[in-house]
Amino acid sequence: MLSRVADSVFWMARYMERTNGMLRILRTNYISSQDEVKDFSWQPLLLSHSDAPAEEVKSIGNNSAKVLQHLLFERNNGASVINNITRARENARAVQDHITKEVWQCLNDYYHLIRSKHIQSQLQQGDPVSALDTLIHHGMLYHGTVDITMARGEAFNYLNIGKFLERAILTADMLNIKLTELNYNLQQPKEVPALRYLLYSLSGYELYLKTHRGNFQADHVLQQILYNNNFPHSVAYCLGQLFRYFQRLETESLPESYKQLEFLIGRAMNNVRYSSIRPSESENLKEFLQQTRSELFSIAAAFNQYYFGNS
Amino acid sequence: MEGHPILGNYHNQPRVWDEMFDTAGIRPAYQQFVSSIQDLSVDEMTHKDELAKKLFMSQGITFTVYSSGEGIEKIFPFDIVPRILEAAEWKHIEAGIKQRLKALNIFLKDIYNQQFIINDGIVPAKLIYSCPNFVRQMVNVNVPFDIYTHISGIDLIRDHDGTYYVLEDNLRTPSGVSYMLENRSITYRIFPDLLPKNNVRSVKDYPDLLLKNLVALANRQKSDPTVVLLTPGIYNSAYFEHTTLARLMGIELVEGSDLVVDNHKVYMKTTTGLKQVDVIYRRVDDDFIDPLVFRPDSMLGVPGIYGAYRTGHVAIVNAMGNGVADDKAVYAYVPDMIKYYLNEEPILKNVPTYQLADPDNRKLVFKNMDQMVIKRTNESGGYGMLIGSAATEKEMKAFRIAIEEDPRSFIAQPIISLSSAPCYINGVLQPRRVDLRPYALYGPDGIDIVPGGLTRVALKEGSLVVNSSQGGGSKDTWVLG
Numbered sequence: 001m002l003s004r005v006a007d008s009v010f011w012m013a014r015y016m017e018r019t020n021g022m023l024r025i026l027r028t029n030y031i032s033s034q035d036e037v038k039d040f041s042w043q044p045l046l047l048s049h050s051d052a053p054a055e056e057v058k059s060i061g062n063n064s065a066k067v068l069q070h071l072l073f074e075r076n077n078g079a080s081v082i083n084n085i086t087r088a089r090e091n092a093r094a095v096q097d098h099i100t101k102e103v104w105q106c107l108n109d110y111y112h113l114i115r116s117k118h119i120q121s122q123l124q125q126g127d128p129v130s131a132l133d134t135l136i137h138h139g140m141l142y143h144g145t146v147d148i149t150m151a152r153g154e155a156f157n158y159l160n161i162g163k164f165l166e167r168a169i170l171t172a173d174m175l176n177i178k179l180t181e182l183n184y185n186l187q188q189p190k191e192v193p194a195l196r197y198l199l200y201s202l203s204g205y206e207l208y209l210k211t212h213r214g215n216f217q218a219d220h221v222l223q224q225i226l227y228n229n230n231f232p233h234s235v236a237y238c239l240g241q242l243f244r245y246f247q248r249l250e251t252e253s254l255p256e257s258y259k260q261l262e263f264l265i266g267r268a269m270n271n272v273r274y275s276s277i278r279p280s281e282s283e284n285l286k287e288f289l290q291q292t293r294s295e296l297f298s299i300a301a302a303f304n305q306y307y308f309g310n311s
Numbered sequence: 312m313e314g315h316p317i318l319g320n321y322h323n324q325p326r327v328w329d330e331m332f333d334t335a336g337i338r339p340a341y342q343q344f345v346s347s348i349q350d351l352s353v354d355e356m357t358h359k360d361e362l363a364k365k366l367f368m369s370q371g372i373t374f375t376v377y378s379s380g381e382g383i384e385k386i387f388p389f390d391i392v393p394r395i396l397e398a399a400e401w402k403h404i405e406a407g408i409k410q411r412l413k414a415l416n417i418f419l420k421d422i423y424n425q426q427f428i429i430n431d432g433i434v435p436a437k438l439i440y441s442c443p444n445f446v447r448q449m450v451n452v453n454v455p456f457d458i459y460t461h462i463s464g465i466d467l468i469r470d471h472d473g474t475y476y477v478l479e480d481n482l483r484t485p486s487g488v489s490y491m492l493e494n495r496s497i498t499y500r501i502f503p504d505l506l507p508k509n510n511v512r513s514v515k516d517y518p519d520l521l522l523k524n525l526v527a528l529a530n531r532q533k534s535d536p537t538v539v540l541l542t543p544g545i546y547n548s549a550y551f552e553h554t555t556l557a558r559l560m561g562i563e564l565v566e567g568s569d570l571v572v573d574n575h576k577v578y579m580k581t582t583t584g585l586k587q588v589d590v591i592y593r594r595v596d597d598d599f600i601d602p603l604v605f606r607p608d609s610m611l612g613v614p615g616i617y618g619a620y621r622t623g624h625v626a627i628v629n630a631m632g633n634g635v636a637d638d639k640a641v642y643a644y645v646p647d648m649i650k651y652y653l654n655e656e657p658i659l660k661n662v663p664t665y666q667l668a669d670p671d672n673r674k675l676v677f678k679n680m681d682q683m684v685i686k687r688t689n690e691s692g693g694y695g696m697l698i699g700s701a702a703t704e705k706e707m708k709a710f711r712i713a714i715e716e717d718p719r720s721f722i723a724q725p726i727i728s729l730s731s732a733p734c735y736i737n738g739v740l741q742p743r744r745v746d747l748r749p750y751a752l753y754g755p756d757g758i759d760i761v762p763g764g765l766t767r768v769a770l771k772e773g774s775l776v777v778n779s780s781q782g783g784g785s786k787d788t789w790v791l792g
Contacts, residue, residue, distance in 0.1 A: 002569050003580045093371075094545050096554035097564045101370075108371040154582070252583055307582050 001154045001252070005098050007308035008091040009155050012099075012107075013162030015088035020139045021170040021201075022049060022081055026071060027132045028200040032193070033064055042067045044181055048173070051078040068128055072135075073120060081135070082114050100149040106142050113138055154252055160245040161303070168238035169296050174198060175225055176289050184286055186218035186279035195221045202233040218279040226277065235292060239269045242299075257306035264302050268295040317356055318349055321733060321740050326471045328730040329742060330394060340395040340791060343509050347502070353738045356391075359501040360735055363391050366500060372493050372551055387490060388784030390734040391501055394745060394766040395509075401762055401790045404475060407659030408465050408751055409758045414649040415480060415636050416753065419459040421652075422635060423449045433651050434644050438668075441719050442641065443689055444634025446597060448604055452621055455528050456755045459630040462521070462592075464488075464764075467659070467747045469730035476662045476727060478746065480642065482633040484594050487765045487785070488517060488750045489552035492559075494765075494787040511789040512762040517750065518559035520761070521592075524754030525560075528626035529589035536589035539563045539579065541570070543595050543611045553594055567595065572615030575622045590626045591616075597631045639688040639722050640666050667714050667721040676723040680707050683723045685714070698775060700726055729775055732786065734768060744769045746777050747788065762790035 025045065033040040042064070046057045049071055060066045072081045089111045096104050113119060114135065123131040150156045178198045179186075186192070195218060199205040204224060212220050228234045243265050250258055272292060277285050304310050323329050331341045348356070367373070367386040396404075421428050422439060429436045439445055464485030466478040495514055499506050522538070529536030542553040544566050557564035569579050570588065578585035593600060599609040601617040619625045635641060643664040646657045665672040667685075676683055680699045687695030697710045714721045731742035749764030766786040767777035777783040 001582050002563060002565060003582055004566065004569050005563075006582050090545065093550070093554070097558040097562075101558070105370055109369055112368065249582075254584055309580050 001098070001158075003307065003309035005095045006154070006158050007304070007310070008095045009098060009158040010162040010303065010308070012088050012091035012095070013159040014166040015084045015091065016107075016139065016142060017163045017166035018170065019081055019084045019088065020136070020143075021167070021174075022071070022084070023132055023136045023139065024203065025049075025174065025201045026068060026081075027129065027136065028197050030064060030068065030128055030132070031200075032197050044177055046071070048177055049079050050074075052076060064128070065124060068123055072123065073114075085111055085114050095155075098155045100145075100151075102145050102149045103142070106138075106145045110138050110142060154249070157245045157248050161242055161249075164238045164242040164245070165296060165300060167233060168235050168242065169293065171202065171225060171233050171235050171238065172289055172293050172296065174201060175222075176293070179285070179289075184282035186222075186282070188218075191216050192218065198225070202231075204231050204233055207231055222277060222279060222285075226272065226275075236269075236272050239265070239272060243269055253307070260306050261299070261302050264295070264299050268292070268299060271295065317351065317353065317735075317738075317740055318345070321742065324731060324742060327728050327742070327744075328469050328471050328473045330730055330732040330745065340397045340400075344393065344395060344505065347505055347508070356735055357738060360391050363389055363497050363501050366497050367493075370493075372490075387779055388770055389494060389497065390736075390743075390768055390770075390784055390786045391498075392733050392735050392740065393498060393787040393789045394732050394747070395789045395791065396747075396763075398791055403658065404467065404747075404749065405760050405762075407475070407477075407657070408749060408760060410649060410653065410655060410658050411465065411477065411480070411645065412460060412463060412751055412753060412758055414652045415463075415482065415645065416458060416460050417652045418648050419630070419633060419636050420454070420457050423632060424451060428648065428651060431651070433647050434641070438640060438644075438666075438719075439635060442635050442638045444597070444632070444638055446632030446635070448617060448621075449630070449632035453623065454630050455530070455623075455626050458753050458755070459633055460636070460751075461524060461528075461628040461630075461753050463629075463751050463753070464748045465751065467749070468662075468727055471728050473730070474660060476660050477645075478662060478727075479639070480637045480645070481748075482637040483629060484596065485748070485750065486549045486552055486594075487748060487767075489555040490785050491750065491761075491763060491765045491788070492517065492555070494785060495763075498787040506789075509789065510792040512792045514761045514763050517752075517761045518556065520752050520754075520759045521556070522560040522562070524752055524756075525562075525590045525592055525626075525628060527755045528628065530623055530626065531587075531589055533589070537563075537579075537586060538590040538592070539565045539570075539588050541565055541567065541591050541593040541595055541613075543567075543599070547594075549594065556592075562592075567609075567611045567613050570613040570616070572613060572619050575615070575619045575624050577613065577616060577619045577625045588625060590628065592628045597634065600627075600631065634689070639664075639686055640668070640719065643722070662724045662727055665723040667718045667723060672723070673714065673718060677711060680711075682726055684726050685710055685721055685723045688720050688722055696776070698726065701775075726775070729769075729777075732766070732768065734770070734786075736770070741772070743772070744775055744777065745786070763788040 029045055042062055046060060046067060050057055060070055070077055074080045075083065089107050092099060092104055092107045119131050119134065146159060178194050181194055182192060199208050199221060202225065208224055224231055225234055227236045229237050229240065231237055246261060246265055275288055277288055321332065323332055331338060337345050364386060367389060373386050418428065428434050429439065460482045462485065464481040464487065466481065467475050468478045469475055491514055525538045526536055540553055540557045540562055542550060542564055554564060563579065565579055571578050571580065577588045579588055595611050598606045600612040601614060602609045602612055603614045604617040620627050643666060646661050649655055649657045665676055667673050667676060683699045685697040697706060729744040729746065732745045733740040734743040745766050745768045747764055747766050749760050751758055751760045766788045768784050768786055769775060769777045770784045771782050
């Protein structure tokens with residue numbers, strides 16, 4: 001496979017995963033802004049999901065409609081959902097002969113959907129949750145289409161590598177954002193609603209309830225998000241999948257490239273697996289998250305160098 | 312045709328050949344089609360029209376116009392009423408194009424090698440050497456199987472008496488073939504059953520034929536040579552076509568930056584290192600293909616690829632330097648080429664062409680400018696053209712000055728009225744002018760032409776310019792079996 005094609009497929013998957021993650025975060029945050037949380041602030045989310053100048057972000061303030069507009073549809077915000085989908089589509093366009101026609105059409109439809117007046121007016125005048133749901137559903141359609149139509153070849157492997165790497169980064173980031181909001185202080189006597197919402201955003205709330213029967217503790221939440229191998233958004237699960245799809249590339253890799261990546265992914269996996277994090281040790285937790293993130297980024301950089309030929 | 316909701320107001324224009332109607336009624340080729348649609352209501356037809364647009368949009372059969380910041384997605388306008396040709400008509404066209412291509416191909420071989428045609432005084436040397444598309448680097452280059460024009464699109468038009476004329480030969484990188492394929496796939500969605508009922512000949516062999524020819528050009532002793540399609544990238548307006556063809560042939564779509572030349576061999580950069588490339592179907596123009604030999608500022612090409620081609624390590628399709636054969640001034644000599652090389656009478660006529668480098672022609676043309684089409688010899692896409700009957704005094708004057716300055720770069724032709732075909736516009740059938748571009752594939756086993764091609768249509772009322780850049784659209788083209 002061409003290095004450029006592998007690069008594009010990888011990034012297409014990353015942008016789609018990022019889109020999905022963002023939409024879910026926006027949905028839970030919007031609902032929580034309407035619901036029980038007092039003094040809800042959009043600022044942390046705005047700061048992490050917008051590259052607009054600080055003054056502009058400040059001026060948006062806490063107006064939900066404006067925030068959603070900015071994070072979903074603002075072309076000038078490089079991290080907005082519409083920009084992510086556009087980039088995913090541009091990448092798909094450049095590799096149309098390596099993804100199936102169905103996947104390309106699905107992405108193309110997604111792009112036309114988010115550009116449609118209908119979605120924008122529903123967000124502004126109608127029910128934003130329905131608008132977000134429509135977008136999320138289309139994202140699921142994409143994942144289903146990939147699963148059902150793509151041949152289990154190199155392109156499929158790079159798609160999954162991109163997807164799970166991005167998801168691991170997203171999970172680590174979201175955990176970090178929430179913990180920063182709480183000042184990394186999890187030893188609070190009362191239950192922390194922020195963590196509940198974090199589980200919602202990662203579609204892990206139901207699993208949590210089933211596992212822990214309403215016994216809501218910061219420690220359990222952390223365990224699930226970091227280590228639970230049955231939770232498709234946990235860092236451990238994502239790394240495991242990443243490694244699994246990476247191993248399938250072995251016959252199609254240069255031996256020295258494969259060795260480099262195998263080392264990096266294996267190290268990140270083991271660093272997570274053999275860590276033991278307790279909510280009480282806030283410094284350790286912070287350091288651990290930083291380290292995990294930087295290891296994930298170095299995996300991405302190594303792919304870029306050894307497999308995509310961008311040194 | 313009174314009383315039919317759709318056909319009711321269809322009027323023939325004087326001195327224009329209509330593809331569907333003659334004075335006596337509907338031509339035989341269209342009878343079956345018309346009988347299937349004449350009872351449809353305006354709503355049903357409009358619904359089909361909208362369905363076609365939706366299908367194009369959702370399949371991403373679009374080109375992007377980057378005018379102000381964000382690109383605007385546009386579909387290439389498609390008219391749902393097919394253009395229909397009878398088997399006998401097609402046979403004539405096919406024979407004519409094959410003959411023409413044979414001659415043009417020998418001409419290219421000749422002009423870049425011994426130049427018999429110049430020595431024998433058929434074509435003036437000055438005309439060839441003054442042609443900007445005569446590529447000196449191609450002189451004495453051995454081309455595999457002596458084939459230069461692997462893929463060509465020959466533009467045909469019809470005069471008021473129905474005679475076919477060749478308007479242009481496109482021998483460099485003709486585009487539009489994907490629309491031929493896509494138009495057909497839309498037609499069977501909007502008119503169920505009509506294709507088999509009419510016994511329409513299939514066009515779907517095109518990618519297979521093309522791939523077969525490309526594979527045959529490979530020079531290495533290998534059962535599965537590496538064939539790639541070289542595209543200028545996603546911002547090219549024909550990008551959709553490049554991906555479609557690559558996908559249909561199952562070959563790699565590459566950009567210039569994916570290829571590298573080492574020791575006169577071309578390689579592509581893959582995740583497993585470098586892999587040698589044997590055949591390149593390039594959709595990058597001559598000027599841009601190798602910055603070491605042609606335009607040094609080109610970012611689309613591959614440095615050193617010309618050397619690899621010259622040494623025979625890679626085959627490039629179409630050959631470089633074909634522009635000298637489809638130059639609009641050289642065009643005037645194609646009938647002579649056919650006689651000279653093949654000793655045959657041309658089957659398809661040329662439009663009479665006046666070269667303006669000749670002072671007598673210039674005088675004649677200036678006198679009758681309102682009845683002439685004046686074209687720049689090395690432009691296409693409907694640019695650099697003046698249609699005398701529709702031009703203002705000021706435009707004519709500007710052209711006169713330009714011609715006086717550089718007469719070699721202009722030709723003039725009498726205005727051919729172009730045949731009309733029915734188009735579904737605003738709820739009724741209206742006549743619009745059309746041309747026809749069949750695509751011919753020239754391989755070691757001979758010339759193949761898929762039955763049909765792309766019918767381009769000037770959607771503006773009264774317009775004679777069918778180019779997509781000038782408000783043109785396209786139609787599915789049926790050849791009845």
